[in-house]
Amino acid sequence: MSNEKHKDTEPATASIFDKFDLPFESPVRPAQLGLDDTIQFRCHKDIACFNACCKNIDLTLTPYDILRMARSLNIPTWEFMLKYTMPFEIDAHGLPGVKMRPVEGGSACQFVREEGCSIYGDRPTACRYYAMGTMELRRKDSSKLEQIYFMVKEPHCLGHQEPRTLTVREYRKEQEVEIYDEMNRDWMDIIIKKKSAGPAVGAPSERSLQLFSMLYDLDSFRLFTQSPGFQAMFDLDAETRTKLEEDDLELLRFGTRFIKQVLFGEHTIPYKEGARERRLQERREAIKHRQEEVARMYDTDEDA
Numbered sequence: 355m356s357n358e359k360h361k362d363t364e365p366a367t368a369s370i371f372d373k374f375d376l377p378f379e380s381p382v383r384p385a386q387l388g389l390d391d392t393i394q395f396r397c398h399k400d401i402a403c404f405n406a407c408c409k410n411i412d413l414t415l416t417p418y419d420i421l422r423m424a425r426s427l428n429i430p431t432w433e434f435m436l437k438y439t440m441p442f443e444i445d446a447h448g449l450p451g452v453k454m455r456p457v458e459g460g461s462a463c464q465f466v467r468e469e470g471c472s473i474y475g476d477r478p479t480a481c482r483y484y485a486m487g488t489m490e491l492r493r494k495d496s497s498k499l500e501q502i503y504f505m506v507k508e509p510h511c512l513g514h515q516e517p518r519t520l521t522v523r524e525y526r527k528e529q530e531v532e533i534y535d536e537m538n539r540d541w542m543d544i545i546i547k548k549k550s551a552g553p554a555v556g557a558p559s560e561r562s563l564q565l566f567s568m569l570y571d572l573d574s575f576r577l578f579t580q581s582p583g584f585q586a587m588f589d590l591d592a593e594t595r596t597k598l599e600e601d602d603l604e605l606l607r608f609g610t611r612f613i614k615q616v617l618f619g620e621h622t623i624p625y626k627e628g629a630r631e632r633r634l635q636e637r638r639e640a641i642k643h644r645q646e647e648v649a650r651m652y653d654t655d656e657d658a
């Protein structure tokens with residue numbers, strides 16, 4: 355996922371991705387790197403291409419990216435979504451994705467300044483990794499997710515010519531990506547599962563797609579977990595409720611569990627006794643009520 359900071363990605367030649375179920379189409383076919391492989395790369399303020407990669411962006415954001423940037427700007431996630439993002443569809447079923455919205459009428463990131471990134475400490479995953487890319491993938495013959503790394507060599511990026519070598523492990527540490535990878539993993543797992551489940555899962559309902567999109571807007575999701583309907587349906591103890599109110603990371607972890615329950619039936623959040631039956635009954639009564647309304651309207655038309 356994190357190979358897309360810049361639009362003009364140059365296709366490479368090796369084809370490691372042929373062994374994997376890719377979550378979405380990628381034009382990149384680079385060589386796979388392990389944690390102890392050595393790379394040659396350095397990005398710094400005095401390099402001639404400084405900021406070039408932030409001036410023509412194509413940045414997919416994860417729920418954790420959005421959370422970090424919204425907190426950094428001290429605004430709610432829904433406001434961040436409105437001002438700084440645009441939606442796209444990850445797959446043919448319309449699974450919602452979010453990209454960074456560039457400046458009005460241009461292609462530069464809204465956060466790039468002469469002196470560099472104005473939200474550097476909370477920049478998104480793709481920006482941290484670049485010019486390295488990474489993906490969580492599942493081999494075609496395995497159920498286990500594997501994180502792979504590769505270098506994205508684009509002509510405008512001179513960092514590859516800098517005389518500094520380090521391992522992938524050292525580069526990840528320098529860019530502080532561990533927490534990002536940890537918090538992105540479940541979101542990525544949902545996307546990969548959804549893709550590899552194919553017809554077994556089928557097209558998700560409009561409602562479940564709406565719920566999935568709430569993962570990107572955690573402040574709205576928090577309100578949703580506090581709504582009377584949610585509280586009546588799920589059996590959450592006081593400690594869990596407090597964590598969801600106060601702890602963003604716990605809320606995101608809970609959110610991905612909730613979506614896995616909705617989309618794949620992975621039952622980890624307990625229902626209140628009789629809650630599902632009550633909801634079914636309420637839905638049946640609502641449908642009956644609507645049908646009676648329609649029948650009454652027809653009766654009135656015929657009498658007129």
Ligand code: SF4
Pocket residue numbers: 407408411463464465466467470471472473474477478481
């Ligand atoms: S968030 Fe920062 S690093 Fe990422 S594209 Fe924008 S300005 Fe560049």
Ligand code: SF4
Pocket residue numbers: 396397398401403404405406407408484485510511512513514
């Ligand atoms: S070296 Fe590469 S990553 Fe660094 S500013 Fe230049 S284009 Fe961007």
